[in-house]
Amino acid sequence: xxxxxxxxxxxxxxxxxxxxxxxxxxxxxxxxxxxxxxxxxxxxxxxxxxxxxxxxxxxxxxxxxxxxxxxxxxx
Numbered sequence: 001x002x003x004x005x006x007x008x009x010x011x012x013x014x015x016x017x018x019x020x021x022x023x024x025x026x027x028x029x030x031x032x033x034x035x036x037x038x039x040x041x042x043x044x045x046x047x048x049x050x051x052x053x054x055x056x057x058x059x060x061x062x063x064x065x066x067x068x069x070x071x072x073x074x075x
Contacts, residue, residue: 004071004072006067006068006070006071006072007067007068007071009064009067010064010065010066010067010068010069010071011064011068012064013060013061013063013064013067014060014061014064014065014068015064016060016064017057017058017059017060017061017062017063017064018057018061020052020056020057020060021054021057021058021061024051024052024053024054024057025049025050025051025052026049026050026051026052027047027048027049027050028047028048028049028050029045029046029047029048030046030047030048031045031046032044032045032046033045033046
């Protein structure tokens with residue numbers, strides 16, 4: 001079985017959706033501030049936690065399955 005681009009994209013979508021279902025919270029860097037007090041320099045970085053809803057992840061898995069099985073026939 002040769003993997004076509006539709007099937008590869010479908011597998012990637014299924015894996016991304018499953019990752020969203022297993023680990024729905026993603027940490028993202030938000031801001032990076034530099035603060036200098038006297039001769040000392042401090043770097044303050046804040047992070048933001050983004051939660052991926054379960055229904056979005058499920059929709060991504062289902063669209064990946066649809067891409068995988070709707071791959072065009074051989075040329």
